[in-house]
Amino acid sequence: MKFFLEVWRQKNAQSQGGLVRYEVVGISPEMSILETLDVLNEQLLEKGEEPIAFDSDCREGICGMCSLVINGYPHGPEKASTSCELRMRHFQDGQTIIIEPFRAKAFPIVRDLVVDRSAFDRVMAAGGFVSVNTGNAPDANCVLVPKDVADKAMDAAACIGCGACVAACPNAAAMLFVAAKISHLALMPQGAPERDARVLNMRAQMDKEGFGHCANEYACEAACPKEIKVSNIARLNREFLRAVVCSDK
Amino acid sequence: MSFLSRFYSSSLGRKFFVAGAGLSLCGFLVLHLSGNLLIFKGPGVFNHFAKTLDSNPFILPLELVLAGFFLLHIVIGLIVRYHNYQARPIGYAKYSVKGGRTWGSRTMTLTALIVLAFLIIHLKDFRFGDRSQGVYDLVVSCLKNPYYAIFYIIAMISLSLHLSHGFQSAFQTFGLNHPKYTPAVKKLGYLFAAVIGLGFASIPLWIMLGKIK
Ligand code: HEM
Ligand code: FES
Numbered sequence: 199m200k201f202f203l204e205v206w207r208q209k210n211a212q213s214q215g216g217l218v219r220y221e222v223v224g225i226s227p228e229m230s231i232l233e234t235l236d237v238l239n240e241q242l243l244e245k246g247e248e249p250i251a252f253d254s255d256c257r258e259g260i261c262g263m264c265s266l267v268i269n270g271y272p273h274g275p276e277k278a279s280t281s282c283e284l285r286m287r288h289f290q291d292g293q294t295i296i297i298e299p300f301r302a303k304a305f306p307i308v309r310d311l312v313v314d315r316s317a318f319d320r321v322m323a324a325g326g327f328v329s330v331n332t333g334n335a336p337d338a339n340c341v342l343v344p345k346d347v348a349d350k351a352m353d354a355a356a357c358i359g360c361g362a363c364v365a366a367c368p369n370a371a372a373m374l375f376v377a378a379k380i381s382h383l384a385l386m387p388q389g390a391p392e393r394d395a396r397v398l399n400m401r402a403q404m405d406k407e408g409f410g411h412c413a414n415e416y417a418c419e420a421a422c423p424k425e426i427k428v429s430n431i432a433r434l435n436r437e438f439l440r441a442v443v444c445s446d447k
Numbered sequence: 448m449s450f451l452s453r454f455y456s457s458s459l460g461r462k463f464f465v466a467g468a469g470l471s472l473c474g475f476l477v478l479h480l481s482g483n484l485l486i487f488k489g490p491g492v493f494n495h496f497a498k499t500l501d502s503n504p505f506i507l508p509l510e511l512v513l514a515g516f517f518l519l520h521i522v523i524g525l526i527v528r529y530h531n532y533q534a535r536p537i538g539y540a541k542y543s544v545k546g547g548r549t550w551g552s553r554t555m556t557l558t559a560l561i562v563l564a565f566l567i568i569h570l571k572d573f574r575f576g577d578r579s580q581g582v583y584d585l586v587v588s589c590l591k592n593p594y595y596a597i598f599y600i601i602a603m604i605s606l607s608l609h610l611s612h613g614f615q616s617a618f619q620t621f622g623l624n625h626p627k628y629t630p631a632v633k634k635l636g637y638l639f640a641a642v643i644g645l646g647f648a649s650i651p652l653w654i655m656l657g658k659i660k
Pocket of ligand 1: 411412413414462465466468469470472473476520521524525527528555556559560562563566609610612613614616617618620
């Protein structure tokens with residue numbers, strides 16, 4: 199297959215970027231969009247040009263490193279898939295594909311398609327954890343968790359922290375990410391001791407990083423490769439209200 | 448006070464203010480509409496109703512509370528939108544995500560500004576206008592001007608769009624989202640937006656059609 203890729207090129211955080219059009223040939227339908235970029239990069243290297251910088255690690259949809267906005271969709275137009283899982287058979291031969299980085303003030307561009315998502319790490323460090331005693335594993339079932347609650351926590355824990363929710367949000371808000379992390383821990387008994395401090399501190403760090411406010415448009419839910427639901431955002435709002443109204447903090 | 452200012456200084460807290468004031472304003476719209484529709488009963492009933500309201504000593508304090516809700520909603524709502532605008536300094540060459548985006552949700556800032564413009568003109572002409580000939584005559588003489596009537600109708604369409612997203616959005620902001628009732632809340636929001644929009648717009652429409660003189 200043959201494609202025209204319009205790719206965002208930018209030397210570094212300070213420089214001005216722009217879309218550059220490339221033609222890439224010899225692509226097979228089962229290749230992913232990342233492999234297509236690999237092929238293009240080899241062609242660029244042969245010509246003595248700078249290859250395109252982009253993030254990836256596992257290339258099987260579990261690490262959340264890949265971060266492309268493909269034809270206006272974070273991770274591409276397919277439902278519940280990451281960029282690395284997006285196969286070229288979903289495009290037509292000869293199609294033009296626009297590839298841009300995730301865009302948000304809180305995710306500054308490092309180079310080309312690579313953005314700095316350490317804002318998420320700082321939000322996690324502010325409270326996205328539970329403190330536990332190390333040592334022997336506790337007895338199974340000594341802490342009871344109802345099945346439906348465990349399922350909800352598990353669904354929230356599926357978040358891989360890729361940042362597609364921020365990229366998709368018209369306001370570059372990080373609410374779906376923070377809501378997933380808050381929900382995952384707030385639903386479980388193990389999360390209870392740090393419950394109030396967690397939501398207050400993670401919220402504060404989220405604001406400090408410069409993410410926008412949620413306007414409840416749910417673009418995040420549509421873009422999320424792990425299908426995290428916006429009902430988690432409602433839970434985040436409840437947790438916040440609860441901490442503000444009921445706790446001593 | 449430090450509690451309130453801390454609450455306000457958080458992104459989530461600000462949205463609670465916008466949503467709380469917004470839902471309160473929805474309540475006000477119901478009362479306002481029920482009064483307005485008396486115009487179909489003729490000048491006698493309508494003017495009598497307006498006079499009764501004016502002679503009630505509790506109206507002024509209530510109006511001040513209402514003005515407070517409007518100011519809270521408008522000022523914080525626009526501050527929120529300004530922050531959101533700043534959160535993405537460089538936009539996409541192509542943006543295609545739809546998700547739950549609707550005509551109402553996409554146009555929140557635009558409809559807000561149209562309703563704000565309407566609100567200012569509306570207060571100047573009707574609340575602070577010359578009511579000596581009776582409010583009925585004042586309303587009919589203003590809305591006889593087709594430009595005025597069309598502006599009025601456009602503003603009501605904007606309000607309706609604003610509410611079509613705003614009503615259900617406020618529930619989510621308060622953390623009220625569950626498959627048990629969220630579909631019903633959404634439907635109720637659309638119904639509310641339609642009733643409010645059609646209800647208010649019916650008056651300039653009837654005057655334009657010459658059915659109210
Ligand atoms: C009677 C008139 C109005 C009513 C009943 C109303 C109601 C609402 C409601 C219920 C919301 C949803 C809050 C949420 O998302 O949680 C909302 C959002 C909003 N309103 Fe209004 N509104 C009115 C007039 C205005 C005016 C005049 C302005 C500003 C000029 C305004 C600006 C906004 C903005 C900017 C938002 C979106 C906030 C956000 O989600 O980012 N509204 N409105
Ligand atoms: S590279 Fe790991 S999720 Fe795409």
